[in-house]
Amino acid sequence: MDEADQKILDDIERFGCSVMHIAAEDDLPPFAFSMGISKTSSAPEVVVVGLKQPLAHFVVNEYNRRVRAGEAFVAGQTSAGFIDGFDVLFDRVHASNYEEYFGYNLWLYEGPNFEVLQIVFPNTSGVWPWDEIADPWFRARQPLLRLPAEPQDDA
Numbered sequence: 001m002d003e004a005d006q007k008i009l010d011d012i013e014r015f016g017c018s019v020m021h022i023a024a025e026d027d028l029p030p031f032a033f034s035m036g037i038s039k040t041s042s043a044p045e046v047v048v049v050g051l052k053q054p055l056a057h058f059v060v061n062e063y064n065r066r067v068r069a070g071e072a073f074v075a076g077q078t079s080a081g082f083i084d085g086f087d088v089l090f091d092r093v094h095a096s097n098y099e100e101y102f103g104y105n106l107w108l109y110e111g112p113n114f115e116v117l118q119i120v121f122p123n124t125s126g127v128w129p130w131d132e133i134a135d136p137w138f139r140a141r142q143p144l145l146r147l148p149a150e151p152q153d154d155a
Contacts, residue, residue, distance in 0.1 A: 008104065012036030017064045020104055021053045029141045032056035033116070034064060035104050043067040044115040045105060047093060050142035051121075059083065059119055075117060083121050089128070090117045093145040101145065118145050 001009075011018035017036040024030040033047040041064070048059045059082050063073070066081075073079065075092035082088045093116035098106060105114055120142065122128045129142045 005107075008035055008108070012040060015061075015064070016040040016068050017060070019057050019060045021056060023053075027140070029143070030056065031101065032060050033102060033105070034060050035108055037064055037067060038109070038114045041067045043072065044117045045102070046090075046117050046119055047101060047145065048119045048121075049145070055083070059088075063119065073117060082119060086122055086126070089120045091120050091144060091146055092116075093118050097145040116145075120144065 008018040008020075012035065017034045017040065019032055019034060021032040022030060029050045030053065031047055031049040032051070032053070034045045037043050037045050046060055046063045048056050051059065062082055067073070073090045075090055078087045078089050080087050093101075095112050098112050098116070102114075102116065105116075106112060120129065123134070123138050127134050127138070129139050129144060
């Protein structure tokens with residue numbers, strides 16, 4: 001095990017999770033995801049796509065803090081307190097996205113034996129990525145990681 005892997009395990013033990021941030025590359029937006037929340041809190045892992053690192057890191061850590069305090073979140077639920085002034089929506093991530101987005105979790109859980117919720121946010125005008133009036137840049141900046149055929153409960 002190398003130092004980076006050991007740091008992930010140490011962070012999980014100390015904080016209840018480790019947060020991995022992946023920088024934007026070409027047309028792919030940045031994203032951040034949790035590792036270890038399912039082990040420490042029996043709650044789904046989370047991912048947030050399209051936010052800059054400081055805010056993305058805060059959102060993932062806030063989720064971890066809240067589930068460790070006993071709060072539960074499920075797909076289709078909206079919640080406040082993650083992004084100032086806006087509700088977010090929790091959306092189930094389909095396992096077909098695990099390999100591309102959650103390599104470290106595949107290592108940690110020794111396979112796709114975990115659930116992930118995507119924390120989806122509206123733009124500053126309150127438009128969600130699935131709204132007809134959402135502009136193409138915003139949709140590309142926050143791809144939805146569910147299967148395309150899956151309906152959106154709150155859309």
